[in-house]
Amino acid sequence: MEARPALFVQRSGPQQLSTVRVSGALSSSLPVLPTPLEERYPKLPDSLQVTMEKELTTGPLTHTIPVPSSSGAVGHIFSSNSGYSADLHISSVSPQEKHPRDTTPFISQSSTGKASTLPLQATASTQCTEKNSWCPDPLPDFLDFAADSPVQGTQMENNNSGPGIPVSEDFKPTNWQEWADQLINEDDSLTSTWNELLVDNSVSNPEQPKMASNFPVSQNQLQQQQQLPPSSANTSSSKPRMRWSPELHEAFVEAVNKLGGSERATPKGVLKLMKVEGLTIYHVKSHLQKYRTARYRPELSEGSSEKKLTPIEEMSSLDLKTGIEITEALRLQMEVQKRLHEQLEIQRKLQLRIEEQGRYLQMMFEKQCKPGSEKLKASSSCLEDPSGPPEELQQQQDSLNRSESRNSKEDNRPETDPLGSSSPLPEESKEELEEDSRDPEQKLCEFKASKRQKTDS
Amino acid sequence: MKFGKLLKQQIQETLPEWREMFLAYKELKKLVRLISASSPSSTHPDEHGLSKGEAEFMYLLNHEIEKFNGFFMEKEEDFIIKNAELKQRIQRVVGTWGEHGSQPSEKLYEEEMARIRKDIVDFHGEMILLMNYSNVNYTGLVKILKKYDKRTGGVLRLPFIQKVLDQPFFTTDLLSELVKECEIMIDAVFPVEEREKARELREAVSVADEGIFRKTIAALMTMQEIRRGSSTYSHHSLPPLNLPESYLSQFLQLNSPIPIQ
Numbered sequence: 001m002e003a004r005p006a007l008f009v010q011r012s013g014p015q016q017l018s019t020v021r022v023s024g025a026l027s028s029s030l031p032v033l034p035t036p037l038e039e040r041y042p043k044l045p046d047s048l049q050v051t052m053e054k055e056l057t058t059g060p061l062t063h064t065i066p067v068p069s070s071s072g073a074v075g076h077i078f079s080s081n082s083g084y085s086a087d088l089h090i091s092s093v094s095p096q097e098k099h100p101r102d103t104t105p106f107i108s109q110s111s112t113g114k115a116s117t118l119p120l121q122a123t124a125s126t127q128c129t130e131k132n133s134w135c136p137d138p139l140p141d142f143l144d145f146a147a148d149s150p151v152q153g154t155q156m157e158n159n160n161s162g163p164g165i166p167v168s169e170d171f172k173p174t175n176w177q178e179w180a181d182q183l184i185n186e187d188d189s190l191t192s193t194w195n196e197l198l199v200d201n202s203v204s205n206p207e208q209p210k211m212a213s214n215f216p217v218s219q220n221q222l223q224q225q226q227q228l229p230p231s232s233a234n235t236s237s238s239k240p241r242m243r244w245s246p247e248l249h250e251a252f253v254e255a256v257n258k259l260g261g262s263e264r265a266t267p268k269g270v271l272k273l274m275k276v277e278g279l280t281i282y283h284v285k286s287h288l289q290k291y292r293t294a295r296y297r298p299e300l301s302e303g304s305s306e307k308k309l310t311p312i313e314e315m316s317s318l319d320l321k322t323g324i325e326i327t328e329a330l331r332l333q334m335e336v337q338k339r340l341h342e343q344l345e346i347q348r349k350l351q352l353r354i355e356e357q358g359r360y361l362q363m364m365f366e367k368q369c370k371p372g373s374e375k376l377k378a379s380s381s382c383l384e385d386p387s388g389p390p391e392e393l394q395q396q397q398d399s400l401n402r403s404e405s406r407n408s409k410e411d412n413r414p415e416t417d418p419l420g421s422s423s424p425l426p427e428e429s430k431e432e433l434e435e436d437s438r439d440p441e442q443k444l445c446e447f448k449a450s451k452r453q454k455t456d457s
Numbered sequence: 458m459k460f461g462k463l464l465k466q467q468i469q470e471t472l473p474e475w476r477e478m479f480l481a482y483k484e485l486k487k488l489v490r491l492i493s494a495s496s497p498s499s500t501h502p503d504e505h506g507l508s509k510g511e512a513e514f515m516y517l518l519n520h521e522i523e524k525f526n527g528f529f530m531e532k533e534e535d536f537i538i539k540n541a542e543l544k545q546r547i548q549r550v551v552g553t554w555g556e557h558g559s560q561p562s563e564k565l566y567e568e569e570m571a572r573i574r575k576d577i578v579d580f581h582g583e584m585i586l587l588m589n590y591s592n593v594n595y596t597g598l599v600k601i602l603k604k605y606d607k608r609t610g611g612v613l614r615l616p617f618i619q620k621v622l623d624q625p626f627f628t629t630d631l632l633s634e635l636v637k638e639c640e641i642m643i644d645a646v647f648p649v650e651e652r653e654k655a656r657e658l659r660e661a662v663s664v665a666d667e668g669i670f671r672k673t674i675a676a677l678m679t680m681q682e683i684r685r686g687s688s689t690y691s692h693h694s695l696p697p698l699n700l701p702e703s704y705l706s707q708f709l710q711l712n713s714p715i716p717i718q
Contacts, residue, residue: 241527243625244534246635249541287534294538326571327647330578333670334643337582340677341636344588347680348629350696351595355622358615 242283251276252287262292460600461486463682467593470675472583475590478528480521480597488514489604514605518598518617522624525594529626532587539580540635546573547646574646581639582669584632589676591626596683 255273259265267285274284461482468479492510507515550573554566598621602614621627684696 241530242534243530244537245631246537246540249537253541287538290535290538294535294542323567323571327574330574331647333578333582333673336670336677337578337585337673338640340589340673340680341585343677343680344585344592345633347592347684351592351599352622355615355618359619362615 242279242287244287248276249287252284252291256288256291262288262295460597460683463679464593464597467676467679470679471590471672472586472669475528475586478524478590480525480594480601481517482597482601485514485517485521485601486604488517489601489608492605492608511609518601521594522598522621522626525591525626526624529587529591533631536580536584536587536632536635540638543573543577543580543639543642546576547642570646574643577639577643577646579669581636581643582673584636584639586669586672586676588629588632588636589673589680591629591632593679593683595621595627 251274252270255270256262256265258273259269265288267281267288270288271279271281271284464479464482468476471479488510492508492514550566550569554563554569599614599618602617606612606614
């Protein structure tokens with residue numbers, strides 16, 4: 001409950017406030033709306049909403065998907081908002097539940113996308129299960145709720161002169177507390193990572209997106225640390241998405257079996273047995289759910305003959321040949337899939353290499369263009385160097401193309417001449433490559449050189 | 458625009474639950490267009506010197522990446538679970554009925570095996586589709602960043618892409634591993650092929666359905682289109698994908714119509 005993005009309120013202009021209120025109204029009844037951002041906000045209806053959206057979701061709470069702002073900001077938010085968290089929380093909740101009608105004017109104001117977020121369920125747990133993902137998902141809405149409560153609280157209170165501020169009983173405070181606590185805890189451990197990233201980030205970005213773009217990196221680090229065996233500095237956090245691995249899953253299954261099977265095992269028990277640092281009960285909970293579903297369906301089909309099975313049953317009872325036909329169809333399918341897989345791998349490798357080359361070129365230019373006195377030398381060497389790596393890249397592409405066509409030749413006899421079609425390519429693209437690589441980087445080099453000249457003189 | 462069209466096509470052809478998960482390429486393009494060509498300082502930049510349009514673009518970009526990561530990791534988790542389950546199922550079947558099905562219950566064995574085979578192949582397909590998802594989105598990101606740089610004269614592309622390369626949705630090593638494991642499983646589970654007979658049957662078999670198979674074909678075709686040499690081919694571009702012409706057409710004969718570009 002602590003995380004109140006005061007920043008949002010501060011930044012909101014009067015226009016934005018109304019949209020904030022609306023979204024708050026929708027989501028504040030319960031923090032557990034697992035609706036993704038896109039559902040809550042229609043796709044970029046207007047820039048204001050986009051900014052609001054961003055601010056709301058890149059709130060301070062989490063270091064998972066909606067990226068929190070900088071560590072400094074987070075700290076700020078936590079401290080400044082802790083004061084009125086409880087009150088607002090309560091006040092915002094009860095009017096919602098007691099006077100659902102009051103929310104409707106807000107809802108009607110909202111654009112279509114928001115109307116769809118209305119499944120306001122009673123319990124946090126059902127929300128979690130619905131989405132079939134880790135429970136922390138709802139936190140963005142929690143954020144909304146939080147963000148809006150300062151505004152809304154007063155609004156509601158003004159409108160509803162009657163009701164006091166009783167605590168809602170339907171609400172599940174435990175979830176909130178747990179999450180909030182965890183989030184606050186994690187904040188400390190994260191600040192250092194975020195700080196580093198902030199310093200590191202050389203691309204000019206506005207603050208919020210900067211955090212967001214930093215975030216993927218930090219998140220990745222966290223995840224990598226959170227995988228078996230997690231040795232990260234991060235304590236338990238409900239928000240970061242867990243990246244599961246087969247080993248981790250094995251440990252999970254072991255624990256579940258020890259506890260008597262998927263039906264009997266409880267998330268808490270499993271969590272305890274697994275003893276994996278950084279793994280939270282929410283991760284386990286959602287994973288357990290997925291696990292149960294995965295087992296349940298095959299068992300359905302395995303047992304008595306249900307609707308799905310009858311076609312197969314009939315077929316195999318009728319004719320063994322049909323069974324073979326099915327198998328052959330599957331083989332065909334496999335062939336295509338394997339082919340696609342192969343192509344994807346190749347494509348990926350190429351993409352990685354292209355970026356590698358790009359980095360290399362960038363590095364070369366930075367090295368060459370730095371010394372001010374060597375301007376002329378620098379620009380000429382800039383011109384020469386690019387021809388190196390692109391050639392290399394071209395060769396790699398050639399060899400990959402050749403191996404691609406070789407593969408296809410093996411699999412399919414009747415075909416056109418892939419080698420023939422691919423050979424003209426290298427030559428023309430090579431020229432383009434060299435031209436292209438010269439232009440932007442040459443310009444950059446010259447630009448830098450001339451700038452230095454100006455400053456020198 | 459060509460990529461945008463192809464992406465749309467891909468989205469249409471893909472599994473329904475996935476449709477929202479692809480890159481919002483069109484939106485991003487709109488934002489890039491809205492970005493004023495003039496220098497940021499003339500359009501009330503925020504504290505990082507970015508104009509409003511640029512900030513919005515950055516925001517959406519990061520949002521999309523988060524979306525990819527979330528979806529990808531969730532799918533990955535599902536696959537890990539499914540992989541383990543399939544292995545178990547196979548073990549169970551083999552355990553109950555022996556390697557090639559013991560006499561009394563050969564029928565049951567065959568039934569169960571048929572089910573398992575279908576499931577495994579679809580599972581394989583789904584994983585490949587996820588890989589394709591990752592790839593298509595990455596390609597889209599590269600393209601849109603190129604447009605952005607062109608428009609603003611910025612140098613966002615390179616450093617941003619470097620970060621993207623480390624993102625969960627693009628680090629598909631685990632997925633590749635699972636796919637390989639799956640292929641091994643399949644080899645183990647499928648009976649040895651009898652060449653001639655198999656080929657006959659293959660030609661006779663209709664593969665027209667809305668299932669995974671069709672999606673993979675669509676993905677392959679789209680990939681081929683995307684990689685067809687473009688006017689802006691540069692050292693950042695991928696070489697064209699050279700699938701022999703007849704390869705895909707053999708599936709098209711059998712299959713229900715897939716739009717051909």
